[in-house]
Amino acid sequence: MTALKILILGVVCVQLSCGREFSTLNHIRSKTPSDVQSTAAADLIKRVIGVRASDFLVSVDPSIGPKNRDTFKLVSSGAKLSITGTSGVAVAMGFYYYLKYYCGGQFTWAGQQVALPTVLPVIASPGKVVTSNDQFRYYQNVCTVSYSFAWWDWARWEREIDWMALQGINLPLAFTGQEAIFQRVYMAMGFTDKDLESHFGGAAFLAWARMGNIHGWGGPLPQTWMDAQLILQHQIVTRMRSLGITPVLPGFAGHVPAAITRVFPQANVTRLGGWSNFHQNYSETYLLDFSDPLFSKIGGSFIKAMEYEFGVDHIYNADTFNEMTPRSNDPAYLAAAAKGVYNGMLAGDTQAIWLMQGWLFMEQGFWKPPQIKALLTGVPQGKMIILDLISELYPIYARTESYYGQPFIWCMLHNFGGTMELYGALDKVNGGPSAGRSFPNTTMVGTGLTPEGINQNEVMYEFMNEQAWRPGPVNLLDWIDSYQKQRYNGGNKFTSVAWALLKASVYNSTSGHMDFNGVLYTRRPSLLMKEYIWYDPEQLYQAWDNMVLASTTPALGNNTLFTYDLVDVTRNSLQILSSMYYHDIIAAYNTTNTSQLQTAGQKMVDLLSDLDTLLASDVHFLLGTWTEAARQFSLDVNDTILYDLNSRNQVTLWGPTGQIRDYAAKQWSGLINRYYKPRWQLFVDSLVNSTKTGIPFNNVKYDQDTFSTVELPFSNDHTAFPTTTTGSSVDLAAKFHQKYRSETKSKFFSQFPRKSDRTSAFSKQLARQWGRALA
Known part of the structure; x- marks a missing residue:
């Protein structure tokens, strides 16, 4: 059975796997008129495919599906395709479904392959109808706004909102510009510009200042920045709403400027503990007591100021204790804390819903069941949504009785800090969301993406977003072959094998990936370093073999998504060689063999030079x-x-x-x-000097x-x-493959998991058939 048939058969049963619905959340939906959403969706399609947009008939009709779940219908109308959706984002999702599974296209962070057939594939009446499993499809970690979005202008934001809509996302964070609103509120209360200079973080560190982890570092924040971000936020929320997307705006979490002790001497404040070794000059942020009347005053004023500026959608994010330990583990205190934050929202919006990241509950030393339950039940049931932030590896809903009755969203975190190592847990994502929906007394209301940084491992995000409408697990080998065909306009036998090998290796993590930076060469060197390789390196190298072979095909060599992946696979293949060279360096140092140390050290330095040259060939x-x-x-x-x-x-x-x-x-x-x-280089030179002088490093x-x-x-x-780029990605990948492939045969790599399968054998057979000798 083809992957397309599996996908189409799967959507027939989609309603069998739907999540829980809460009447308290019924008002969290678009208020934009259907005709406005329809126009916005049509404009999006035109931005993606240009003049071919006239081949699509677009309309928004909320009556075609369930009240709180998005539906789209695809059916041919003569030579054109008609797309009807319950919202603008449903239309966009339907268009992307058709683009991928009928036209073999893709639209991603790295680029797009959107060439349509001259004659559109026909979907006969009564058409194809797909309904989402849940009410919400969420997007963003509070850290993403700094690790990836920090420097975006409107053009980049516009493309990202298009990507969100195509992926079906209807509940993203919209955190841009909030400092200008806080400035307005605080200065009306008597604070000065100087007071806020030491409170707001720098432009690249705003995420952590907003959570109270730090303050002031990277600042002061220029007024021109705050003004420009306010304008940008208007563009962002206007476009989101036009598509039927509900933006999640920020709420007040209780973190206040240090000058509060001067402006309000009677305010009941404490200082949070230090965070990540930051000195108190930049940490130990002041926290306003949740029972202090000022809390509701600031919280309500902030939300009213945002409503005046941007309008209202009734859902707000606030994270008071993210990676911060509360001053008391008394359940009564924690329940009062939750009530205080929520009351601050209610003071500005009587229909407020609190959205909170569940990351804090990963710390089980403090957050035991009584403490978690107290915090969650301090808010009326159904008035808070928890982001189960890393469900694919550590689902917290399973050990909290489905968050003690509060609705939650099953999220894939996947990435820390925006690092770029090829990594994924496809198997866990394949079955995780449907398991969440079938959990006893489940309160699951959606799926979400919560990476700390984007622009990496695009396959994981394409797959995760499809869990919004899939009824259950699929055949991963079939799916990943379909993925590479969409990405490479059909691909070929080499790309097919390459992706099967990537699926079996780097995207087959089963033990959990919590090594925040497992890439050895990006860490400051020391005598005691460990690599993190959870897969059979030879499978990655055989994938590299096949990508290099595929690159000789002109159609692929000129495909920007293929060349991006070629660079990415080559980068990761070279990256893990640094582990071997490091071990050679340490072994030579331990035996005081200066000659071998110099040789191994030079190999490491040369590898880094070659990696820099390779990466210079792609703008990403x-x-x-x-x-x-x-x-x-x-x-x-x-x-x-x-x-x-x-x-x-x-x-x-x-x-x-x-x-x-x-x-x-x-x-x-x-x-x-x-x-x-x-x-x-300094590390190697220091070790060489030690072996020559006899003075320990x-x-x-x-x-x-x-x-x-x-x-x-x-x-x-x-x-x-x-x-701007330098050099040819195709030529450089081939050059470094020829230079380094023999190095990958070292006994060093035999210590890692060895897996033999038919894919590896077929990879070698293909290489022989191609008539090329791979090292």
């Missing part, structure tokens, strides 16, 4: 894309200095002295040559030297990095 892997996007907000040299610090520091030191060093590490051209490689001195000579200078640098 350029440091300059990130740093120059930050600079666009500069009006003078002071702005440039500030935004340079923010953009460079976040992806390296993450703090004034490396408080969260290398957490948001990116594998980008420019970052490798200017940051990672000098650290490794001093790790403390090395750390001090690398901070002062590499890391801090880079964070404070103002060098402009290229924003």
Whole structure:
């Protein structure tokens, strides 16, 4: 049976796997007139496929499906295709379903393959009808706004909102511009600009300032930034609403400027504990007591100010204790805390719904069942939605009696810090959402994406978003073959095998992936480092073999999604070689073999140079894309200095002295040559000096030297990095494949899981048939 037939048969049973519905959430839906949504959906389709948009007839009719679940209907009307949806986002979802499974296309972060057949495939009457399983399809982690969205302009936001709608997302965060609203509220209460300078975080660190983890670091936040972000937020929420998407606006969580002790001397405030080794100058944020009358005053004023500025959708996000320990574990205190936050929302909106990330409950030392239950039941049932933030690995609903009756959304977190390692748990995502819906007394009301950073592992997000309408698990091998065909305009036998191997290796994590940065070369070197390789490396290398073979086909060599994936697979294949070279370096040092140490060290440095060269061939892997996007907000040299610090520091030191060093590490051209490689060169040179002098390597001195000579200078640098590519991705992938493939046969890799399957054998057979000798 073909993958298409499996998909079409699957949607017939979609209503058999629907989630729970809460009458308390009935008002969380679009209020935009159907004709406006229809026009917005038609405009979106035109942005995606241009003049061919005239081949589609679009209409919005809420009556064609269940009240709180989106439905779309596809049916041919002469030579055109008619798409009817219960909302604009349902129409967009229907269009994308047709684009993928009838026309073999794809629209992703890295680009699109949207070439339509001259004659559109026919869907005969009565047509294809698909209904979502749940009320909500959520998007974003509160950290995504900083790790990935920090420097976006309207053009980038417009494309992302198009992507959201195509993926069926109807409940995303809309956090842009909130500092301008807080500024308005606080200054009306007597605070000054100076008071807020030390409260707001820098542009690249706003996510953590908003959660009270830090304050002031990366600032002060320019007024021009706040004003520009306010304008941008208007564009964002207007476009979202026009498509029938409900934006989640911010609420007041209780974190206040330190100057509150001056402005309101009688205010009942405490200081939260420190966070991630930040000094109190940038941490230990003031928290207003939930019972203090000021709490409702600030919370209500903030929401009313937002309603005045942007209108109202009645759903707000607030995270008071995210990665912060409450001052008391008394259930009564925690229940009062929840009630206080919610009452602050009610003071501004009597129909408020509180959306909260469930990440804090991962910390089981403090958050035991009585504490969790107290916090959740401090809010009336059905008036709070919990994001089960990492359901694919650690579903909290399963150990909290489905959040003690509060509705929750089953989320795939997947990524930390926006790092770029090829990784996924396809099997867990395949069955997880349907298991959540069938859980005893389930309160599941949706599915969601909650990555800390995007622009990586696109296959995982395409697959996860389909869980919004799938009735249950599918044959993953069939699905992934369908995926690569959509991506590469049909692909070929080599891409088919490559993706089967990727599915069996890097996307087959079964034990959980909580190593926040498992990429060895992006971490500051030391004598004791461990790699994290959960798969058979040879399967990844055989996937690389097949991608390189496929690249010789002109149609693929000119396909931007294919070349992006070719660079990505080549990058990851070279990346894990750094683990082998590191082990060779340490072995040589331990035996005081200076010659072998120098050889191994040079291999590591050469590998990093080659990685930088490879990544320079694709615009998605350029440091300059990130740093120059930050600079666009500069009006003078002071702005440039500030935004340079923010953009460079976040992806390296993450703090004034490396408080969260290398957490948001990116594998980008420019970052490798200017940051990672000098650290490794200094490490190797230090070890060589130790073997020559007989003086043991001093790790403390090395750390001090690398901070002062590499890391801090880079964070404070103002060098402009290229924003245009250099070299051919196809040629460079082939060059480095020829150079390094023999290295992958080392005994070093035999220690990792070895898996033999028919795919690996077929991969070798294909290589022989192609007539090329792969190392």
